Amino acid sequence: MQAQDVLDRVNADQIETIRVVFTDPHGILRGKVITASALAGALQSGIRVPSTLLLKDLSHRTVFPVWQGDGAPMQGAADVVLRPDPASFKMLPYSPHSALIHGDVETIEGAPVAFASRAILTRAEVALADKKLSAVMGLEVEFQIYRVLDPALAPAQATMPGVPPQVENTTQGYQYLTETRYAEVEEMLDRIRRGAEQMGMDVRSVEVEMGPSQFEFTFAPGAPSQVAEMAVNFRTLAKEICARHGLLASFMPKPALPNAAAMGGIFTRACWTRRGAICSRQTGRI
Structure with a gap:
């Protein structure tokens, strides 16, 4: 499914909200709910979320010293970008006016966040493919x-x-x-x-x-x-x-x-x- 296919599906099925999510280090989906009118822009440019979402424990406390350079995976509490993957688009059968789409986590500059769960798995699959496996x-x-x-x-x-x-x-x-x-x-x-x-x-x-x-x-x-x-x-x-x-x-x-x-x-x-x-x-x- 490509970006235009997603837009066509949302329009045809009268979807009102889309949950743009990523998988945090604990396997929990986090993200934002956007309206159908905002979807085209999100597919083109992504949406911003706080980078500290990647640095929290399950009680939602930020466990790394984000305001210190040493020992923190990311510096400060700037945003990261969720880049929606059209292939992951799913309707939610228990919430028929809503849909779900996963995003890749990137820096503001567009580089993949190396320790994001999806990026780690993608690198592992690429490494296998490089070995013809x-x-x-x-x-x-x-x-x-x-x-x-x-x-x-x-x-x-x-x-x-x-x-x-x-x-x-x-x-x-x-x-x-x-x-x-x-x-x-x-x-x-x-x-x-x-x-x-x-x-x-x-x-x-x-x-x-x-x-x-x-x-x-x-x-x-x-x-x-x-x-x-x-x-x-x-x-x-x-x-x-x-x-x-x-x-x-x-x-x-x-x-x-x-x-x-x-x-x-x-x-x-x-x-x-x-x-x-x-x-x-x-x-x-x-």
Whole structure:
């Protein structure tokens, strides 16, 4: 998809807002929401966001001394530019007036920001291609879905970091791949599966995992950049769909809750030559 294709799609589908995002070092999508009338300019010139978005921890504190030259990846708190990639354009099925597009992070001068997640992965793919190799990855995502009892929105709870919401389980757990457990949460998981498929994700299975409130989605294999974008899109989609129904989707390694199970995100990977032969330690190609 090219820039004009994106503009035509937005006009034809009467899209009102476009979420221009990038993947931060923690795998969180950050960016700005622009209106349809601003999209042409954004595709041509990019949009500016504060560079400190690249330097924050998950509590949103800036963890590098941005006003000091030594030890800081970037100096000061100047803007960087998000350059939207038309090929990443996706409609949001749970917000039909909105769309999502990923951007490459550049300096004001137009140079790629070397430690931006997308740039790192692009360099790795180029390095493989220089060796006449390519990689294929398959994604398995484990996560938990809780029912929110108290969203913790009282002013006194608006600390940094904020007070976590109070939740309860959606399943009791310890019934791995049990049909009746799946049936209990089918409606909830169907919403997520359908949303993922409508965004072009090739979902292969939806599974009840071992722990309380724990589930797994698996996807068809693809190129590293394709799978990486799908991973962050899926995580965002699951969180946003759940939030609309009074639920909380958590992808942290292990929630700080009694009896919560640990989780993993699994990337099954293979490396191929241009002739279609798989690389192995025996062939000496890896």
